[in-house]
Amino acid sequence: MVRGGMNHEIALGPSFAVLKVGLQRGDVLTAEAGSMVSRFPRVKMRTRLNAPPGAGFFGLLGAFLTALVRRAVAGESFMVNDFTCDEGGEVTLAPTFSGTITARKLHHQSILLTRGAFLACTGDLKLTMRWGGLRGLLAREGLFFMEVSGTGELFYTSYGGALEVPVNGTLTVDHGHVVAFDTGLDYRIRLPGGGLMGLFASGVGLVVEFSGRGTVVLQSRNVSTLTGWLLPRLP
């Protein structure tokens, strides 16, 4: 499967998909830290803070401070690796959880990803952290969203399968099932009906209410549900 730009293939899916990318001179593949499975020895890897290239001192400082907060509160990784290969080579990437990988081409567009959804990107795409609201902090779910904007190809991952849902009006979904959504959509993170009691009784975590027109990507599994299942079984 070859689709413009860099050659790439999403293989061995849907349960345990990997992304293989062929690199030529001048190509740069930006990948989530720790996602590399294998590479040709001549493929070079450079680690950098998740800030746009040429961000300047304050841009870097901002990225650094955001990184520290994210690391401390949410345990998220804050580095990305740039892969290049002047002589031509291949690199294979995989996400942490079981699930599929989806490629999406962006053309002067932007999309918001939830925690852990970013796998890699190519082209002229900017990665920025967006504050997700205080309620996300309280629930220790995704505190930040990653905004990916510009022109290029984005590869995101989902825990389980990925389902694109068009929104025209409003859509309410469990926070833990959200992978990505268009920046054109308004969203509100709130407790499910019934206040605090509802949060505990319904088994649903925080919900996100989307409104407007756009697309929301949902995943068929939820990491919070998995850890919730594991918790009472621990010694």
Add this chain to the structure above:
Amino acid sequence: MQIDLQHRPSQAMAHVVLGPGESVMAESGAMVGMTPNVQIQTGSGGLMKGLKRLFGGESFFRNTFTAEGAPGEVYLAATLPGDLVVLDVGPRSYYLQSHAFVASSTTVDVDTKVGGFKTFFAGEGVFVLRTRGQGKLIAGAFGAIEQVDVRGEYVVDTGHLVAWEDSLQFKITKAADGWIASWLSGEGLVCHFSGHGTLWMQTRNPGEYGEEIGRRLPPRES
């Protein structure tokens, strides 16, 4: 012994058919089901072998399943969801990442070896297994299995290794040039292969998965 793999690749299970008197040795906990004439014998194969396995992150004991008087069947599965691969030991010998062992013929000798000094600090892949003898071996993976025929050189994250032919030379190194860069890159250690031979990779990293889940669970009370 006949082995056929079912429900591949996500939830693979091995169906092992044993001739009368024939045995298969499996990792503790791998048995799913068996015919009534199959006898289980639990042993460590010697205290030192058991201890070495224990240090390598495997179980101290292993179970030997023997078909008594008639052919018998045993179903075996690994702990994490993923694929299995059957290796033919004898024509070739293999190295295995220590958690990859699921089962083998009793005529295959699986020895635990220290994989290198550097791995000690990273806490992953400290031990590798080396096969000797002759027979079949079933290796398990977390996720799908990708087979790579190496002609020259290839680099694999140590957390994604399943097995490789011993005709390949391998060296465990830092993923980036410096220790700090390797840590920041999140890649930790990689295994640098050279020569001619086949290797098998798993498409998910158990250590990384455990860390990600563990972070969301409360600390263990000691």
